[in-house]
Amino acid sequence: MFDLTAVARHYPVGRAWPSGGAILRAVDGVDLSVTPGETLALVGESGCGKSTLARLLLRLERPTAGTVRFRGRDLWGLSRAEVRGFRRQVQLVFQDPYASLNPRLRVEEIVGEALDIHRLAAGQARRQRVLDLLGQVGLPSEALDGYPHQFSGGQRQRIGIARALAAEPALLVADEPVSALDVSVQAQILNLLQDLQAARGLTYVFISHDLRVVEHVADRVAVMYLGRIVESAPVGDFYREPLHPYSRALLEAVPAPDPERPNALPPLSGDVPSPVAPPPGCPFHPRCPNAFEPCSREVPIRAPQGTGRQVCCHLWR
Numbered sequence: 001m002f003d004l005t006a007v008a009r010h011y012p013v014g015r016a017w018p019s020g021g022a023i024l025r026a027v028d029g030v031d032l033s034v035t036p037g038e039t040l041a042l043v044g045e046s047g048c049g050k051s052t053l054a055r056l057l058l059r060l061e062r063p064t065a066g067t068v069r070f071r072g073r074d075l076w077g078l079s080r081a082e083v084r085g086f087r088r089q090v091q092l093v094f095q096d097p098y099a100s101l102n103p104r105l106r107v108e109e110i111v112g113e114a115l116d117i118h119r120l121a122a123g124q125a126r127r128q129r130v131l132d133l134l135g136q137v138g139l140p141s142e143a144l145d146g147y148p149h150q151f152s153g154g155q156r157q158r159i160g161i162a163r164a165l166a167a168e169p170a171l172l173v174a175d176e177p178v179s180a181l182d183v184s185v186q187a188q189i190l191n192l193l194q195d196l197q198a199a200r201g202l203t204y205v206f207i208s209h210d211l212r213v214v215e216h217v218a219d220r221v222a223v224m225y226l227g228r229i230v231e232s233a234p235v236g237d238f239y240r241e242p243l244h245p246y247s248r249a250l251l252e253a254v255p256a257p258d259p260e261r262p263n264a265l266p267p268l269s270g271d272v273p274s275p276v277a278p279p280p281g282c283p284f285h286p287r288c289p290n291a292f293e294p295c296s297r298e299v300p301i302r303a304p305q306g307t308g309r310q311v312c313c314h315l316w317r
């Protein structure tokens with residue numbers, strides 16, 4: 001559905017760019033595919049490039065290099081009409097249901113806006129369509145006339161999902177969709193997203209820093225570090241045996257469910273280096289417990305490791 005080839009998004013830092021100024025490498029040479037019907041989880045610490053990658057998928061950012069293709073078409077070679085079609089097919093579910101809904105609009109207007117933009121329904125049919133959407137996300141019909149502040153966090157996220165579904169998309173990019181919610185409400189929203197996926201055949205790109213959440217929703221996991229995908233793997237393989245040292249460190253940072261059996265490895269130390277001045281060689285080498293001779297000077301290349309799995313590490317050449 002999506003095919004990314006050597007995608008980079010760099011930003012100038014200071015005035016002298018491109019003639020010698022610094023460059024922030026938010027996304028730096030990403031190859032990635034998203035197949036129809038799957039949930040691909042993008043994981044990594046904050047600042048690793050996940051949200052920039054999401055903006056590239058949504059055509060909100062133009063790649064500095066490489067191509068982002070959706071259903072075989074380069075997003076930046078589309079005609080104006082094709083861009084409108086793309087905007088309908090790919091929708092965003094925001095992280096913060098508090099900030100993403102216009103507080104001055106009633107729910108009918110918030111959800112109905114996409115129907116207007118894409119000319120999908122008008123008049124009584126529009127109202128009925130909004131009611132149907134509210135029902136699909138588990139909200140009562142009375143919600144139609146409410147304002148965002150009258151709803152709980154979970155209900156607001158349901159409104160946000162109804163708004164995204166109004167355009168009848170094929171793919172949802174969900175950017176930390178449950179991280180602002182209480183744990184009990186998180187499970188309800190995740191179940192809702194899974195039910196909607198099964199009913200509508202949706203494809204999800206699910207962005208999260210929470211590996212406990214990802215384990216429950218993802219079919220495939222792609223781990224980002226300093227703008228690069230360092231490991232991608234089917235979810236079962238990833239959680240059973242993460243191969244990249246950074247993947248292992250991320251999983252070790254997830255609190256052990258059994259306090260009698262603490263995590264086996266020490267937690268990851270040090271901060272993520274600046275994407276303005278990434279370390280030479282493997283960008284993870286200053287924090288890597290397994291770093292060895294070539295790591296500080298040679299950039300590791302992506303290598304296949306079994307079915308559907310790729311790892312970017314000198315240990316796995």
Ligand code: SF4
Pocket residue numbers: 244245246282283284285286288289290291292295300312313314315
């Ligand atoms: S390439 Fe070297 S430094 Fe990088 S993750 Fe692998 S072992 Fe660690």
